[in-house]
Amino acid sequence: MKPLLTLHYRSLLAVVVIANLVLLLNLGAGDIKPWNAIVWLDIAGEGGAALLSLIWIGLILNSRPTGRVTRLLVAGLTAIFLAYWQDVLDEFIQLPAAITWDHWLESGAMPLGMILLTLGIYHWHREQQAINRQLLKRERIFREHRSFDPLTPLSGAHYLREQLTLELQHPQQPVSLIMIDLHCFDHSRRLLGNADSDRLLRELSELLVLNLRQQDLLCRYAGDRFAVVLPATERTVADKLGQELKQAADSFAFKTRRGETHAVSVHIGLAVSHDDDAQTLIERANRDLARTLPHRHQAA
Amino acid sequence: MAGYLSDQHFIAAHHLPAALIDLAQDQGEDLHRLLRHTGLFREQLIRGEARVSAREYLQLIHNTRQRLDDPELAFRYGQRLFPGHYGAVSSLLGNAGSLAQALSVFTDFPALISPLLASRLTLTDEYLCLQWLDSCGAGSQWRFLVEAAMTGVASVTRWLSGSPLPWRFQFSYPCPPWPEQYQVHLGEPLHFAAQMDAMILPRHYLDQPWPQRAPTAWLAARQECERQLSNSGAPYSFRHSLYRFLQSRPADPPSLQESADHMACSAATLKRRLAQQGCHYQQLLDEVRLHQAILWLQFHGYSTEQVSRQLNFSDTTNFRRSFKRWCGLTPAACQRILAIAMGAPNGG
Numbered sequence: 048m049k050p051l052l053t054l055h056y057r058s059l060l061a062v063v064v065i066a067n068l069v070l071l072l073n074l075g076a077g078d079i080k081p082w083n084a085i086v087w088l089d090i091a092g093e094g095g096a097a098l099l100s101l102i103w104i105g106l107i108l109n110s111r112p113t114g115r116v117t118r119l120l121v122a123g124l125t126a127i128f129l130a131y132w133q134d135v136l137d138e139f140i141q142l143p144a145a146i147t148w149d150h151w152l153e154s155g156a157m158p159l160g161m162i163l164l165t166l167g168i169y170h171w172h173r174e175q176q177a178i179n180r181q182l183l184k185r186e187r188i189f190r191e192h193r194s195f196d197p198l199t200p201l202s203g204a205h206y207l208r209e210q211l212t213l214e215l216q217h218p219q220q221p222v223s224l225i226m227i228d229l230h231c232f233d234h235s236r237r238l239l240g241n242a243d244s245d246r247l248l249r250e251l252s253e254l255l256v257l258n259l260r261q262q263d264l265l266c267r268y269a270g271d272r273f274a275v276v277l278p279a280t281e282r283t284v285a286d287k288l289g290q291e292l293k294q295a296a297d298s299f300a301f302k303t304r305r306g307e308t309h310a311v312s313v314h315i316g317l318a319v320s321h322d323d324d325a326q327t328l329i330e331r332a333n334r335d336l337a338r339t340l341p342h343r344h345q346a347a
Numbered sequence: 348m349a350g351y352l353s354d355q356h357f358i359a360a361h362h363l364p365a366a367l368i369d370l371a372q373d374q375g376e377d378l379h380r381l382l383r384h385t386g387l388f389r390e391q392l393i394r395g396e397a398r399v400s401a402r403e404y405l406q407l408i409h410n411t412r413q414r415l416d417d418p419e420l421a422f423r424y425g426q427r428l429f430p431g432h433y434g435a436v437s438s439l440l441g442n443a444g445s446l447a448q449a450l451s452v453f454t455d456f457p458a459l460i461s462p463l464l465a466s467r468l469t470l471t472d473e474y475l476c477l478q479w480l481d482s483c484g485a486g487s488q489w490r491f492l493v494e495a496a497m498t499g500v501a502s503v504t505r506w507l508s509g510s511p512l513p514w515r516f517q518f519s520y521p522c523p524p525w526p527e528q529y530q531v532h533l534g535e536p537l538h539f540a541a542q543m544d545a546m547i548l549p550r551h552y553l554d555q556p557w558p559q560r561a562p563t564a565w566l567a568a569r570q571e572c573e574r575q576l577s578n579s580g581a582p583y584s585f586r587h588s589l590y591r592f593l594q595s596r597p598a599d600p601p602s603l604q605e606s607a608d609h610m611a612c613s614a615a616t617l618k619r620r621l622a623q624q625g626c627h628y629q630q631l632l633d634e635v636r637l638h639q640a641i642l643w644l645q646f647h648g649y650s651t652e653q654v655s656r657q658l659n660f661s662d663t664t665n666f667r668r669s670f671k672r673w674c675g676l677t678p679a680a681c682q683r684i685l686a687i688a689m690g691a692p693n694g695g
């Protein structure tokens with residue numbers, strides 16, 4: 048992935064150019080103060096604030112794609128930066144009393160920047176709500192970005208165990224766990240190559256999410272094995288959902304980069320909680336899955 | 348035969364190390380950060396001329412693990428390792444006509460196919476046991492290397508034989524916090540904290556013919572591999588060469604001077620070379636004898652008394668004490684663990 052910062056070189060360039068223009072304007076209109084008239088404490092305070100707002104711009108640009116929300120946030124922060132920047136320059140350069148634009152820049156840019164930033168944050172919040180709705184079936188209750196799986200947009204086995212532990216705190220409600228394993232994925236990976244087989248896992252995860260209910264959670268357990276947590280779900284319902292997932296995956300016609308169809312099929316294992324903790328429930332689901340796997344032998 | 352040293356530059360950077368670099372780059376990692384302190388540069392890599400030492404290869408693994416803190420990394424690396432694109436040795440492995448031929452690539456040409464991990468193959472009437480051994484002082488990367496090598500061998504043998512082989516896996520270390528990776532990428536049964544890092548299979552799989560066999564290509568590739576080794580140096584690392592020498596004499600361990608003579612260096616040099624890998628002579632000697640004792644206990648059904656006699660201990664009490672010092676367990680406790688690993692009916 049390219050660093051996001053490179054997408055925004057125009058915005059960065061604009062900030063640098065405006066800062067330089069302000070500097071030139073100041074130098075052109077005023078005179079540099081004598082050394083003993085400079086107040087270092089003010090410079091440290093205002094300069095520090097200017098520097099921090101620059102860092103915020105950098106962090107935001109580096110973490111976001113281009114778009115309306117990014118533009119608003121950066122415009123707001125740039126205005127705030129300019130207000131502080133003029134403040135800092137004032138400490139070095141004495142402008143004649145007849146000039147008023149420096150006051151406008153100092154006192155006008157700040158509220159303008161605040162308004163733009165507020166607008167930006169508001170839209171960012173709206174955007175996040177939309178993303179949250181999309182993520183709903185992939186993460187529940189709390190977010191832990193460290194548990195994100197680098198390969199698919201799902202969480203991994205660690206998150207699965209945490210969520211199962213939470214769900215199993217209500218012993219009166221049975222929790223079902225479905226394990227989904229791709230048929231002979233090792234073989235597929237060698238046929239498809241690394242890039243396509245990784246994409247296959249990603250696309251399959253999208254497909255599985257589409258077939259889940261609002262309250263269900265999909266995780267990637269490891270490799271080509273997925274896990275679905277079905278809270279408050281009896282065996283009959285879980286069985287039916289499992290079959291639906293299998294049907295959906297079995298009729299998935301994955302397309303390779305060359306446009307060829309690679310058919311996949313999956314195996315399903317199911318366990319319904321019954322005095323279980325997360326570990327034993329996972330173990331039982333895996334054991335149920337192993338029954339259906341043709342390519343794994345049974346332990347003695 | 349001296350064996351290659353961990354700071355000797357002989358590993359083609361565009362072979363095994365490049366597979367790891369490609370994997371990390373697929374996940375969006377920056378090449379320059381991966382290559383930090385490895386003595387490698389992008390331009391050299393692409394030209395295919397760069398050779399790295401075992402230590403630099405380990406540094407690359409260290410860098411990649413730092414950047415991609417993901418327990419699946421070793422397994423994904425393992426899946427890509429074999430047969431790989433490493434010239435003659437890859438075509439040798441790819442044209443293997445049976446498991447015996449495939450495993451001989453690992454036991455005979457570790458310098459070409461697996462420079463950081465040597466392997467030791469033990470055959471009995473019932474079982475074959477492929478054990479992985481430290482070649483160059485892997486230190487904290489040991490578990491990563493074992494995970495990758497086992498995934499690689501399990502995957503390539505499944506691919507070449509046309510069907511999955513029912514490997515059992517045994518590990519010297521306790522179960523890490525990601526058992527799921529082992530379950531999915533290797534498959535059960537898995538036995539942790541069981542003294543050695545080995546893959547076990549019923550013996551009869553060894554000579555079953557594989558579908559893709561190409562005997563002539565195999566022979567030609569084998570000659571080419573031998574030629575490569577005679578040009579560039581030794582098939583085994585210094586440490587593994589010494590291990591093999593000690594392994595040949597478990598009952599009467601050679602003195603430091605004898606070993607140094609065998610390795611064609613002075614006793615001081617031998618000590619220094621082992622020290623570079625965080626190892627010393629007595630430690631290696633103990634390791635060899637422990638491994639031998641375990642193999643006898645696990646695969647040959649020897650009793651503690653028999654093992655003690657075979658290793659030339661004056662009495663079993665002495666042997667028990669030494670064994671406890673080697674691995675922290677009494678021979679009886681160890682035997683119970685090994686019995687479980689072999690799928691004994693009383694095992695849980």
